[in-house]
Amino acid sequence: MRVFPQPDGALRIEDPDAHVLYDMGNPRLFVRFDGRGHALHLLLADGFYAGAWELDLTVDQQAFRFREGRAIGRRWTLEGASDGLEVRLSSFISEEAPGVFQVLTVRSRGDRKQGIGLRIHLRFTLPTSWRDRWRSALAQRIPRWIAQPRWWSEGWAKGLLPPAPERVQIFPGGWIRGDGRVPLRWVSSIAPGEIRARGREVDLRWDLPISPGETVRLAWGMVAGSTENPTAEIETAHEAALRYEEWLSRLHRWEDPLLQSLFVAGLNTAIAMYKSLPDGFAGLVAGPDYAYPPRLYFRDGYWTAQALLFFRPEWVRRHLLSIARGIGENGACPSGVFAPHLLHPEGPMPGGLPDWLPDHLDAPAFLVLLVHDYLRVTEDWQVLEERVPSLHTGRERPLWAAARSALMYLISRDSNGDGLVEKPDAPNDWADNVRRGTWVTYDQALYVAALRAGCMIARALREERLAEHLASRAWEAQRALNTILWDPARGHYVNYRRPNYVEDHFSIDTLVTLLYGLAEREQAHRILAAARSLQTRYNPKQPYGDWGVMSVFPLYRNRRDLFGRSAHPYRYHNGADWPYWDGVYGWLLLQREDPDWKYVLTRWWSYSLENGWLTPVEYYSPPYPRGGLLQGWSAMPAAALLWGKERICPPHLLALGGGAWE
Known part of the structure; x- marks a missing residue:
């Protein structure tokens, strides 16, 4: 083959x-x-x-x-x-x-x-085994008012x-x-x-x-x-x-068939994620392996939406109004939100609370950032006034009120006023097989970016007091980011730090500091130089040859922070290639005309085709089984190609000026 x-x-x-x-x-x-x-x-x-x-x-x-x-x-x-x-x-x-x-x-x-x-x-x-049937029968008998255990949703399609x-x-x-x-x-x-x-x-x-x-x-x-x-x-x-x-095929053309096929496959994958569900619920699922029971994700939806904002903005709008229903009264957000029809007594499946993996620290930031990006592309300010019924209480509030509550929740996580959000030593962000805490660069950078985005929206709405408050918090949070989490000796941000321990390797998710313009020019140069160690072609210390871009290197030192798939070297969050992060990394290189951009954006795709994976994969590494196929956020490399091909300024980087943004 x-x-x-x-x-x-x-x-x-x-x-x-x-x-x-x-x-x-x-x-x-x-x-x-x-x-x-x-x-x-x-x-x-x-x-x-x-x-x-x-x-x-x-x-x-x-x-x-x-x-x-x-x-x-x-x-x-x-x-x-x-x-x-x-x-x-x-x-x-x-x-x-x-x-x-x-x-x-x-x-x-x-x-x-x-x-x-x-x-x-x-x-x-x-096509179920006796274990699947037993698990499904047990799930049917769990009371609806009890939050479902993790295995209930991890049974995916077959058992449930x-x-x-x-x-x-x-x-x-x-x-x-x-x-x-x-x-x-x-x-x-x-x-x-x-x-x-x-x-x-x-x-x-x-x-x-x-x-x-x-x-x-x-x-x-x-x-x-x-x-x-x-x-x-x-x-x-x-x-x-x-x-x-x-x-x-005709939307955008690249002379290189590899780039052309990557773009076509990526955009098709993002489009395939949009699902229309009962009760008017609609939005972007994560992929076939993460859609049963059906649910929408804050994090995955944000990255998937980057390839859709210029082609299907109405879908992004519906996604925002759907996931905002899962924001808690205090502004906390889960990783994902179950479709409401699952929760009704007469619904077709066993129900539970609306949260899939509650209180993910990156989710409120992604909600606010996606609102900002959508407004940048569409100027659809009416969306902020759309009333969103809560899946927790049934009470309605405007989308902007829900987004403000998410911002206030993030601010509340700075418990001592030092500018840093304190994250529990729990797997409650994208690295959900790693107990990262107390101060995580990835979460801190998203916090700063969300504060800035909220500030821009508040200023456009003439909510000056709120805008000043968010701007002040953003300045304090960025100063703390560059004081506490920057490692001048290594020339990059550390992965995370807690009292008496620091995981100081290079983690690809720290590149959000560059994506949202939070690092100084000299810092950015040093960060990208350090990131080259993730490219396996430049890294003879890893044992598998040239196979893509690792998510971390060196691997995690503190094995007590790891569990599940990430407990294995080079697997999952502990060094696997995640194409959505390749999209972020590749865009940063493409933006700077760094010749490494093509390798970073395409090696995962050529490796996939060598293995017969015909749609964007979730993650992979040579010694282990791959992740899911047709994975929504793995459309990010296609979004990066689009931004570079048409010299489109990505929504998160659009300059101020024009319309309500003045």
């Missing part, structure tokens, strides 16, 4: 197999296909598992294998040839509706009649997603209906010659003769919800997928 980026941004795959995966998403679903054409799972955005299917294709009773694949946007195409037959299987999804489809096209170039056999095994049952259909019915013509809380319809353009049902599993079989010069076309797929003509939806979805593919 080999992957080749194409000039239009598509990926061409030689000899795809079952290990090659391609994920797609639209506002109503995620779906995954493999290199044999199997639909491995169909996951509905509001929290249901809607099935999977496997297919066996034969030519004259001999198994057929696809020899080439093409991946771009919402379309996955497999092709091959056998004994004069040209075979193509196109897999695609609807633009907005919860529909997943495939079209098989066979063209005869031979001189004899041949037989095409197709068998599809359709499953509406969850209820299947959409409760029973399956077969109708004349071969179409199938799954009855349950979400109705499902399976349709095909040609009725199967044979159909057998066993509970919620169905076998369908077609035997199609093809004569010399003839073309046979067979389409099928699944649609969730009520629809009058699901067969017509197949053609509509295919046309939309082609238009979307063309838009992605």
